[in-house]
Every structure is written in structure tokens, then in C-alpha cells.
Amino acid sequence: MQNTLVERLKTGCAEEWRAYVEHEFTRNLADGTLSEAAFKHYLIQDYLFLKHFSRAWALMVYKAEDVAAMQSAVAVLDGLLNHEMALHRDYCTQWGIEPDELEAAPEARANMAYTRYVLDAGMAGDRLDLLTTLAPCVVGYAEIGLECARKNEGGLEQHPYAHWIKTYSDDEFQDLARSVREQMDTLFSARGGEHRLPSLQRLFSDATRLEQSFWDMGLHQSQ
Amino acid sequence: MQNTLVERLKTGCAEEWRAYVEHEFTRNLADGTLSEAAFKHYLIQDYLFLKHFSRAWALMVYKAEDVAAMQSAVAVLDGLLNHEMALHRDYCTQWGIEPDELEAAPEARANMAYTRYVLDAGMAGDRLDLLTTLAPCVVGYAEIGLECARKNEGGLEQHPYAHWIKTYSDDEFQDLARSVREQMDTLFSARGGEHRLPSLQRLFSDATRLEQSFWDMGLHQSQ
Amino acid sequence: MQNTLVERLKTGCAEEWRAYVEHEFTRNLADGTLSEAAFKHYLIQDYLFLKHFSRAWALMVYKAEDVAAMQSAVAVLDGLLNHEMALHRDYCTQWGIEPDELEAAPEARANMAYTRYVLDAGMAGDRLDLLTTLAPCVVGYAEIGLECARKNEGGLEQHPYAHWIKTYSDDEFQDLARSVREQMDTLFSARGGEHRLPSLQRLFSDATRLEQSFWDMGLHQSQ
């Protein structure tokens, strides 16, 4: 895995990457000490995030060059809109957050910053630029999910955030992350090459920094 | 139906609309006299059309303002990419056109003209502009399908183009057309109003004219 | 002026508007007590802001429906890229910030949030949506510039931020703000109508809130 594009980009912003995947929010989430208020604030914003994240995958369909790439992107898009967001609504209801509240919640600025950065970089650039800004989310959540699971090897029965940890450590999400890493390599071969690395690194580093802010926003329940 | 936005737009370009839905290609298709070569040329181009038509529905997802509208658009998009295009590939195989041939076929200019017009008008404008340029395709094919079926009330058993006629006269496609007409009215209420009518009419008329060229291209097997 | 669209939108988010135009940053800027460090941090970010603001005006050209609207937008775009940004570079040099430093400066998150929000809302919507998200910047700066000038009626000779205050209180910038207000009304007549008000209000309120964060970022020199 060391030589994949994603690994190279992570190495290129190692400090920011650590600040993101080892954020206080994720550490507290792993050991269950994260406050319920912070988690609920995060959950609501994450629902709004998924909406704009879905728009970014719709752009992937729009920007795809062949039918196979379109089908691959629409599978993710359909999964997000018809599966993950529904699960999210259910999960929120368990935490006492009603669907109406979700839809009406004001979007936090850290949320706007990351999602709109992705959408604009993806529109201005090509599919490789778009996927590079999406990657820190998918790949990072897969790492965080695994690390949370590893820290709870004894079992998640009493864990307040068991559902979240299972979602992102499960095979299904790990497979999505693997697929994104592979698509990055494929696109880098087809449309990239070494010369694009500096501008891809800038996109990846910025996106990683914006993901870190997303955890800040959750932790401090900021708008 | 007389007062729907679609009916008003059709009335606003009645001549172009007739030239499109009553085109020689569709009349010959209805009575089975259309040459096999013309039909096959059309089928190949229609497959390429569906690819860019899907990209336009991906734009609908990107441009949607709420989750319900995104889900509605992704249902069409998923239907196109995973159902209609697969059926198209199967149908083409029955006519001796292999999937490889389909993917590799050069795109006819009339095809580029309509699809790129839709995509650009939809990107430059809002969802109502986008849907207005898509509408002549969906609504027109529904009308043509019904008219072909009406002309073959005695049965389609021996008809060389029975499959095509069934597809576009069937309830499923008629429902899609109805849904597009309703979405047009909803969007016209929410984002439109009478002042937008002239610019919407221009989009609808242009798109209708470009659909008419698509039949010309099929009939004359032009590139 | 009370009935212009801009005035209605300001009234619709009166609290956020006040928090933006009467922000501590602008009050300190007016009376000259703003720290030099805060001002310089703001100046650098404002240069990066102008780059993406220019991209938004380029979108206005792309989305324009007629040549006159394209010419009007390109005049602003050309003014930004070839006049205002050059002045900005000169002004920064006076404050000891070299052009190289400007171009290489990392973009603060509050900067990304506002600019990318504008670019995405403008791409997803139409010209009226785009202009509505740009308006808080142009109209707000014109108000702030005038208010700063009013508070310094005795003269700006000794004022550390005299240049800034003159730029935004001068006729040239006031004319730009007037033109934006007029274009908003024209577009609202042509493409809008009362039904669009709720969604336009959301865009305007969000953009105002993001402008407020821009001052926060300057004041606290945050990244």
C-alpha cells in the first residue's frame, strides 16, 4: 500500500493527517468519553454533510468518461442517498433527533468550508482533482473506524458509539475506501503523472485540514 | 393538462413540436417501413445519447436543493444507467450490434448538438432551465410511443419495432413523462413565474429543434 | 432604496447583517485601533479572496444570457484582476508584505468557506443565485466604507487605514455597489418573483454569516 497515490499524499501532509485521524474528537469517540452533546451536534452536521457529499458523487457521474465509471459512481451515490442517509435518519432518531430537525438544522461553517471546497475543486478540475478532495473523508473515516474498533477489541456492547464504530470499521465501508484508493491510482495513471503531484497534494492537504476542522466543530459544538 | 407549463411551451413552438413528434422517422417506425439500417444507426446513437442524458440527470442531483429532489433525480439516473442502458445493450445485440461496437461508435453531430446543449444550458441556468431542455425528449418520446401504439392497435406481433414501441408506450415510461411534467410545474411555481417564460420557451424550442435533427440523423444515417 | 431586493434580504437577516457590518474588526478599523498584525493578516487573506471572487465574476460571464450582461460582468472581472489586485499588491508592499508572500500564503478556512460557498451556489443555481451570494460582499463593504469615512469626517491624514477607507467609500466602489443592487432587481424581475424569496434569503443570510466569519478570522488572525 506504501506506493499508492493516497499513501504518497498522506505522507506529503503527515502532520495534518495525524491531526485529523487522531483528533481529540475521534479519541474520545473511541473510548466513549465524548459528550453526548458533541456527538449529537456532529451527527446533525454529518447528515447535512452527506447531502453535499452526495452532490460531489453526482459530479463524479457527470464527469465520468465512460459508462463503467458512471455506473461505479452512481452506485456510491445511490448508496449514500437511499441507504446511508436513511440509516443516518434512523440512528439520529435513536439519539432523539427527529428527521424534521435534521433537515432544518443550520449548516455549520466548517461543514460549508469542506463540502464547498470539494465541489468547487471538483468542478474546476477533472475527476482526479475531485476524487483527491473526496479521498481524505473516505480513507480517513476507514482508518478512524478501524482504530476505534481495535481499541475496543473486548467488545462494543456497552459502548455509547458502537453503531458508529461498526459502520466505519465494517467490511462494506473498508471496501469503499479500498475502491477509492484504487480509483485514485487508476486515474493517476490515466490522467496524471508525476507532474500533477504538487497540485494534487495541495488539494489533499487542504481537504485534510478541513476535515480536521470538522472534528473541531463537533467537539466545540460550533456553528 | 392544457395549462401545464409543458403544454404552454409546446404551444409556443407548435410547428417545431409537430416536426419532431410527427417526423418521417417516427411515422415510418410506427408503420414498420423504416429501413433496418436507419433503425440500427439510430439505436447506436441513442445508446450514446443515453450516456450524456444520464450525465444531465446527474447534474439534476448536483443542482437539487433538498434530499427529496436528489432522491427523485437519482432514481431516474440509476434507472438509466443500470436498467435502460442494459436493456439497450440487449436489444442492440438482437439487432446484431455488439456492446463493443456500441461503446466504440463515433458520436453523430446531431447527437452532440442536443446532448451538449442540454448540459450547457443546465449548467449555466438552474434546475428549471435544465429540466426544460430535457423535457422535449421525455415528453416527446411518451407522445410518440403512444401514437405508435395507437396506430398498431391490432397488435405488434409481426412488427419489426414492437419492442421500441412497447418501451415508450408502456406505463413505466408514461409515468416518467408525467413526473417530468409535474416537476416542471412545481419548479415553475418555486423558481419561475411568468417573467421566465420567454427564456424557458427559447430553451424548449431549441431542444425540440435539436430532437427533430436527431430523427433526421437517424433517417439519413448521417454522422 | 427600501424596496430593493437587497434591502429586503438585509431586513430578512437584520441581526446577521449588523454582526457583519458593525463587527469589532470594522469598528477598530474605523477608529484606527485595529492591530497592525490583524490588518496585515486580513490583507493577505483578502488578496486570496479576490482571486476566488474573480472566479465568481468569471462564472457571471459564463452564465450571462446576452452580450450586454457578459460585457457588464467582464468589466468587473477585468477591474478585479488587472486593477484591484495590482493595487492590493502595491498596498501590501507598503505594509511590508511582498508579492511572493501573498501568492504563497495558505488560505484561511474562513476564506475557503465564503468563496467556495459562492462558487458552488452560483454554479448550482442561476445568475440570480450567484449574484445574491456575491451581494453581501459588495454591498456590505460599500456600507462599511461609508461608515468608516463618516466616523473620520475630520480627515484621514493620520489614519493608519486611510487607504482602505478611501477605497471603499470612494465613488467608484459605491457605484459598483449601486450597480449590483440594480442588477439584483433586474434579475429578480426577469428570473425571480416572490416565490424565489425564501431560497434567495437563505443564500444571502449564509453569505452574510460567512462574511462575518471573515472579520473574525482577521481579528483573531486565525487560519
Next chain:
Amino acid sequence: MQNTLVERLKTGCAEEWRAYVEHEFTRNLADGTLSEAAFKHYLIQDYLFLKHFSRAWALMVYKAEDVAAMQSAVAVLDGLLNHEMALHRDYCTQWGIEPDELEAAPEARANMAYTRYVLDAGMAGDRLDLLTTLAPCVVGYAEIGLECARKNEGGLEQHPYAHWIKTYSDDEFQDLARSVREQMDTLFSARGGEHRLPSLQRLFSDATRLEQSFWDMGLHQSQ
């Protein structure tokens, strides 16, 4: 010049390129035998073309990664909207075509096909994709202009299309074409590499074919 990206792309579609630059329309234009009706039809459509061509250069500004690239693109854009289109209006007046007639003329389908193809390919891809679809226009007109001038070395005094020939053979336009060729090479180094050649070739070949159709449209005065 043999090894520039543009030369490689031209070689990759040599037949289409010849069909475009040595089109009957351009041969008749060179020797002055082109009918006035055909030329006037072309002139009107070319004005409408310039509008959408300008929108494509506005996209170049939107998609630029640094201020220098934005300034370079806005110089072309400003030249098109405030200089070339004004000259075009004047020139049309000399041929008895009034500005009102120009603005109101319906856009021919061949015009829509090329311009919207450029705009969509440019939006879906990156700046290199966009420039690759614009290049056949700029580089081709520069070649055609020079060839027309070469065939009229004895002088253009009595030539009905002297103005057109001078415009595109003059240094100013030749410099623009040189700049486009250079930008292509720069972008190919920065964002491309050999792996992108097949998809760039497809864009360039399609665009060349669509330029050829533009001459057909002029010659046959088709809509």
C-alpha cells in the same frame, strides 16, 4: 513546431484537419468566389459563435489555478467581448446586417454543436481539456488566414473578403494562435503526460470535425 502537442494532435486526425482547413468554404473565400449569401450567413453565425466562445474563455478564468493564468485568459476574453465582437458588428453593418438582426438571429445547429461541445468538455474536464477543444478554432483560423493571404500575395484591394483575410493573417491573431499552442504545451507538461494523449486526441478530433461542419453550415446556409 513539429513536436508541439498541437502538431501531434493535428497529425492524429490529419484527414479531419485537412477537411476543415482546406474546406470548400475556405477555398472559395480565398479566391473570392464564395457567394455573398453564404458569407453573410456565416458572419451572422460567427457572431453568435463568438458569444459562446467568450463563455468558454470565461470558463478558462474560472478554472485557472493562479493569478497569472487568470490574467492571461481574461485578456483574451476582454479582447473578444469588447474588441472582436465590436469589429464584427461594424463589419456586419458594412454587409448590410444590422446589430439588431445579429442579436436576434436563430443559432444554427452546427453552431450549437461545436460551442456546447467545447463548453461541456471544458466543464467536465480540466483546463487542458478545455483548451484542447478550443485549439482547433484558434489554430485552424490562423492557418486558414495565412493560406488565404498567401494565395492573394498580389494584393487584396479588389478582394470581397479582404477584411476577413487580414484579420486572421495579421500578427495579432497569429500571436494568439502561438500563445494557445504554447499554453497547450505548458499545460500538457503540468497536468498531462503521454497517458492523457488518447482522450485529448478524441476531444481535438471531435472539435475539428465540428469546425468542418461549421463551414458546411456556412456554405449551404443551413440552420
